[in-house]
Amino acid sequence: xxxxxxxxxxxxxxxxxxxxxxxxxxxxxxxxRIREQLAGKLSQSPAFFQHTPxxxxxxxxxxxxxxxxxxxxxxxxxxxxxxAVRGGADPVKQSxxxxxLGWFPPQEASxxxxxxxxxxxxxxxxxxxxxxxxxxxxxxxxxxxxxxxRGTVRSGQQVTAPEGDLVVVGxxxxxxxxxxxxxxxxxxxxRGRALAGIHGNPEAGIFCRELRAELLSxxxxxxxxxxxxxxxxxxxxxxxxxxxxxxxxxxx
Amino acid sequence: MAKIIVVTSGKGGVGxxxxxxxxxxxxALRGQKTAVIDFDVGLRNLDLIMGCERRVVYDLVNxxxxxxxxxxxxxxxxxxxxxxxxxASQTRDKDALTxxxxxxxxxxxxxxxxxxxxxxxxxxxxGAQLAMYxxxxxxxxxxxxVSSVRDSDRILGLLASKTRRAERGEDPVREHLLITxxxxxxxxxxxxxxLEDIQEILAxxxxxxxxxSEAVLRASNHGIPVTHDEASDAGQAYADTVARLLGExxxxxxxxxxxKGLLSRMFGGGRR
Numbered sequence: 001x002x003x004x005x006x007x008x009x010x011x012x013x014x015x016x017x018x019x020x021x022x023x024x025x026x027x028x029x030x031x032x033r034i035r036e037q038l039a040g041k042l043s044q045s046p047a048f049f050q051h052t053p054x055x056x057x058x059x060x061x062x063x064x065x066x067x068x069x070x071x072x073x074x075x076x077x078x079x080x081x082x083x084a085v086r087g088g089a090d091p092v093k094q095s096x097x098x099x100x101l102g103w104f105p106p107q108e109a110s111x112x113x114x115x116x117x118x119x120x121x122x123x124x125x126x127x128x129x130x131x132x133x134x135x136x137x138x139x140x141x142x143x144x145x146x147x148x149x150r151g152t153v154r155s156g157q158q159v160t161a162p163e164g165d166l167v168v169v170g171x172x173x174x175x176x177x178x179x180x181x182x183x184x185x186x187x188x189x190x191r192g193r194a195l196a197g198i199h200g201n202p203e204a205g206i207f208c209r210e211l212r213a214e215l216l217s218x219x220x221x222x223x224x225x226x227x228x229x230x231x232x233x234x235x236x237x238x239x240x241x242x243x244x245x246x247x248x249x250x251x252x
Numbered sequence: 253m254a255k256i257i258v259v260t261s262g263k264g265g266v267g268x269x270x271x272x273x274x275x276x277x278x279x280a281l282r283g284q285k286t287a288v289i290d291f292d293v294g295l296r297n298l299d300l301i302m303g304c305e306r307r308v309v310y311d312l313v314n315x316x317x318x319x320x321x322x323x324x325x326x327x328x329x330x331x332x333x334x335x336x337x338x339x340a341s342q343t344r345d346k347d348a349l350t351x352x353x354x355x356x357x358x359x360x361x362x363x364x365x366x367x368x369x370x371x372x373x374x375x376x377x378x379g380a381q382l383a384m385y386x387x388x389x390x391x392x393x394x395x396x397x398v399s400s401v402r403d404s405d406r407i408l409g410l411l412a413s414k415t416r417r418a419e420r421g422e423d424p425v426r427e428h429l430l431i432t433x434x435x436x437x438x439x440x441x442x443x444x445x446x447l448e449d450i451q452e453i454l455a456x457x458x459x460x461x462x463x464x465s466e467a468v469l470r471a472s473n474h475g476i477p478v479t480h481d482e483a484s485d486a487g488q489a490y491a492d493t494v495a496r497l498l499g500e501x502x503x504x505x506x507x508x509x510x511x512k513g514l515l516s517r518m519f520g521g522g523r524r
Contacts, residue, residue, distance in 0.1 A: 152408075152455045154405045154406065154408050154409035154412075155402050155403075155405040155406040155409065156376075156405075156406045156409050156410075157409045170455075171453070171455065173402075173405045173453060174402055174405070174453075175402055175405065175406065176405075189452075191453075
């Protein structure tokens with residue numbers, strides 16, 4: 001009884017969480033150059049700029065002082081919400097805090113990720129802004145950063161492949177959740193929730209041996225169990241994004 | 253070295269305490285020195301099912317807090333020599349239990365007993381996690397209905413992550429499925445989930461199947477574990493379950509729909 005009372009008496013609880021976050025890696029500290037490039041991106045994929053939270057990564061910039069306030073203003077002007085800064089010298093950290101932003105220590109220098117210049121898969125269909133923002137290679141390049149999970153994913157469990165595909169050799173039970181930056185493959189019954197392309201990759205898909213999913217989502221477009229054609233339930237299917245709609249088709 | 257078995261389910265009211273009492277009794281009847289511990293602090297029931305409620309002086313919380321010795325709190329069963337009961341406290345709550353305290357109690361029992369059966373409270377919070385933490389084996393009690401199956405699934409996830417064996421990276425807790433309140437007639441008519449569906453979802457070995465039976469309620473209210481009712485279907489099903497826990501190969505019974513024949517209809521067909 002008192003256990004419950006204690007819980008009710010608490011205003012909040014701290015929980016650890018991993019949220020997908022767009023990192024904006026700055027190669028230039030010039031607010032005008034950033035503005036020009038953002039304007040170009042905005043016209044290409046307006047859907048991406050919906051008060052999207054971003055972390056400004058300034059590791060590549062050598063300047064000890066940055067016009068952080070102006071850069072943030074440019075971002076907000078294009079419906080990007082800077083929430084934190086990563087890297088930079090002490091003055092950068094201080095000015096981030098002064099602006100009400102969080103500050104993260106720089107990543108290990110051992111990750112030379114060339115974000116610009118990643119060829120967008122099928123130039124027309126893909127969203128170049130998203131690809132660059134996440135630095136994800138084309139989904140076909142599975143095996144790099146993917147994850148294989150063997151066994152049953154049980155109710156209340158969450159299995160994530162933050163970069164790449166997730167392969168589950170077993171069932172995903174009701175109340176369980178499987179997530180991947182790339183595609184989700186389930187060699188068993190899919191009864192829980194499956195979210196593919198969690199960083200916005202529209203080329204990701206969901207594949208399963210027996211469809212009973214509570215929720216299917218590709219790049220944020222979802223279908224609930226109620227929305228799924230009952231004739232497809234219990235069959236082997238693939239789920240793909242077609243014209244911003246989830247298409248579910250039999251795999252046979 | 254005692255084997256520690258937790259009887260758990262997530263969901264309440266599926267038959268954890270009935271099963272813990274029946275299985276502990278069955279193990280003791282088979283000559284195994286057995287202790288059964290009620291972890292449901294604040295909602296003490298095991299003593300009622302075991303029929304020893306009038307002999308409770310000290311309880312698990314008293315022992316953990318050093319107010320009584322373990323031997324003072326252990327109640328010897330009146331019917332079976334090898335069986336001892338450690339009741340829960342009715343006046344305290346689950347915060348009175350500590351991991352160290354539970355460990356000390358189990359370590360002490362470990363020396364003298366063959367089996368320690370832990371009757372878990374419902375839920376997935378502290379009380380349930382303490383009951384399962386030191387377990388070597390787990391009996392997951394499940395009713396043939398969807399909410400019970402989902403809660404059992406959740407508990408299986410915890411058994412794989414929130415136990416000492418999991419945290420130390422030892423061999424995982426051995427998981428057994430025990431289906432209770434199974435009514436083949438209602439399964440046949442589609443009111444209940446069938447055995448195969450439950451097994452397919454939970455994907456663990458079946459250790460027993462207890463049919464829905466009037467004998468269970470009768471046993472609970474009389475404070476005599478149903479294993480003693482050897483003529484009843486439920487009593488026999490628990491005896492089979494215990495035999496399987498001891499490693500014997502016993503065929504499954506009571507899972508098939510029985511059409512009542514003319515003779516059994518005329519002569520009543522025995523006790524159920």
